[in-house]
Amino acid sequence: MLHAASPPTAGHSFRAYRFQVLIILIVYLVYLPFSGYARMYYDAIDYWFISIYFHHKGTVSFLNYHNSLRGYLFPLLLFPFRVIQFYTDVPPIVFGRVLGAVSAALGFGWLAPALWQVVQGKAEVLHWPRRLAFAALGFAFWRDYFNFTLSDFPALWLLGLGLLFLHRPQKLSWVVAAGACMAAAYNIRPSYSIAAPFFLAIQLLAPSVNFQRRLMGLAALMLGAALIMAPQWAINRHQFGQNTPVVLSYIKALKTNNLYREKMKWGLLHQKLETTLDRSYPDQMMVFRDVAGEELVRNEHITWLDSYADYFQLVMRHPLTFTGIYARRLFNGLDIQYPTPYIRNIYVSTLGLAWLNYTVWFGAGLMLLRTKVRTWSVRQWLVLAALLVPCLPMLPMSMECRFLLPLHLLLCAMVCFGWPSSWRSAAVGRGKLLAVSAAYVVFVALCFYASAAAQASLEFGARSLW
Template sequence: MLRDIHHMLRAHLASRYSAWTWFCITFLIFLTHLLTSRYHDFYYDSSGYWFLANTFDQKGASRFSFYNFNSALRGYLLPLLHYPAAVIVREWFPDAVSEAAKIMGALWAGAVFGVAAPALWEKASGKVVNNLRRLLFVGVGFVLWRDYFNFPLSDFPSVLAVVLALLVAHRARNYWSALAAGALVAAAVYIRPLSLLVTPFVLVLLLLGPSAQTDTAGSNVSWLKQAARLGLFALAFLLLAIPQYLINVNNYQSPNLLILGLGDGDFRVNDVDNVYLFKINEGLDKQRYETNIGTDYPIPQATFLDPAGRALLERNGNPLFDSYFKYFVFVVSHPADMTALYTRHFFNGLDVLYPGPYVSRIYGSTLSLSLVNYTVLFAAFLVILLRVQQLRLRHWLMVGGLFITCLASMPLMIETRYFLPLDLLLYAVACFGWPAEWRWTTVPKHHIVSVVLAYCFFVAICLTLSSNTQASLSLKPKTLQR
């Protein structure tokens, strides 16, 4: 009996359920956790997004209008996606705001972990991902990011749009694909403006043609068809840009298609109101940020300082950069120091210490979560090291599309959510890309010993770096255990 059950279980894990089945499985896993989690309120950015969803009709006081949207910092699209739920909750379930957000969060989780990311991997690799690997991928996402889905934030929706845009562009077979790719890139941009950097990668993928054979056999698509694809991509992008343009012109007298990124004076650098400039100045002497909602830390801003960055600024007269050119000159003038600073930021971007954006216990132990994270990262880096030569141009374009926003976030004071696209890529490499022939029973023992030693060394380095960062917590140092 037990043997039959074992064989049946192995058969199910080795098979492949449909995308719809995996969406439902992932949705239910996350929803069960979210509805029983400790979080029942919105904080800071998440509260702001839900508030903006109610501004389109001024909380029912007027008819729906884009002109009612009153933020020059945020894009219109994510609040618009929340708008139907906001109206339903406001009219019929006024005490279920948190539950509505959690249901939407579980939907985002099901789409990202259950469908989109595995589908992109399958199309890029040409290999089917079985149920065991999918379950492992969902499990990793659940362990490391589960509490993000309690809140109506922009990170996972924007990443979902980017992943789907890359998927559509990679498998493009007709003009509808160009329209869909343009709309998805625009969706990512109007949810998170930095996603504009993804555009060239999606466009090149789109123009490479509909199949992998195009790479070797040469493109037979005429220039006229290529121009038509570009035109349709631009048309779809512009259609989603129209509401943002109307909002900018009517409310802020700015004929701009993009999100203005103005913070009501909160992000000024020498009278220049620019969010990104403000944040790259912050990132020179502050390496990491967490948002505290608990009682074990006295203020909401849990800032991890960068003593080396602060010393660099002091040696140069504490400059304030009110233009990108000045910042660039400073970076070029201090290559070693800035390389070290960006390396610290890169590690912090991958170092997931808490499974949610709002931390109820800053001084709680992060060791167990860190060990899971470092194990997955080690597996991913091992696969990359030994299989990177198999990547082709189309693969590099997809990697670039996922990595580019992380690269642009590297100068900032890091929040781990900024590196979410790269995290998803590395989790996929570890869970989907681990070769089936790499088994303990078939690999020579001396290779196993080498891998184990390398793993121990990797984890030791990561724990050391993480410990150093946590010790720099501004008001009171933190350790791995507390």
């Protein structure tokens, strides 16, 4: 996986990856128009719609934005395309596809492999078969997400870009850019706020930098974050009377007035949640029920969670129950059954995609077992934490696969980038090969069993994997 870091050189330059980026861009531009979707849906069309909020009565201003649930930045990035769409009458999904293709090409083709490379501290670019394998896995598991103007991938790419900037030569301009990316990821996906302390620690541990330079770097990091958060602060003061730069995540219609706390309540009842366009199913939400969670809610007479303290007290009273709940959320969040956020046909075989997914998990586990974690630097641990800790706040929620996107892509990267180039099956003893093969069969069988149990809990009609 990761190895002791030495100072990276210009090997992570975009020029080294541009041909692969172009190939991936072409693949998505060709594929997405034939992926079966005619328009935007639900959250995607909501982001597209609210992007026009910056325009009001002939004026364009940050202060016109008046959505209390979502941060301003992602709608602002969509705003120019929304204006073009207004004057050209081109369907919004066309813009979604073009933007999605660019996002996939840059993320899978450059950013992810470049970040892996520099965190390892190696100057040489990853070999192209490894990079293409990673892009192919991204296509297999996530391809239809790039039809839609959803925030999941842009937020993760910005988080990764910020980490990449922190590994550039220590010019303060790069550190300012890293701080801006960190804050941008948070503004787009508020759960990413938990990564901020790790950004600060990574900057503090910058190699070959004296104490004064470290302090200047911290100031530059905070300056970059402030540049992104200042407009949100101004919007909150002007529109909602709130003197804060945070995303409010506030909906008046909710009894809790807080989206996250609302989803924590439903997270007790749902072990997984999917969104469907299949009209043969009686609801747009595919709820996979959690029997243990339902029993807990009944026994504790839970209606709404009035505070986070109430939730933590509940966890302390039922630690074993919550261990099971969180284990099911983790499994189901990684158990990708459809490569889309909006499922067109529920009752179709997903056996092949599930098998590929479990194989990736097993391969990543093998890579982790052979990795000498004692050789990792503190800075490498901090990078890993910055990428993965945003997954932790997702475990108490109604789980969707996109919520664990950073973890899933890391598993794919471990297999594609971490597999030893010198490995040959002939060099492995027959006994060890048989043991690994047996472990693989047992592991995949257990995964299918757990997944089948979850799919059988679908609220309005159990489904199978085949």
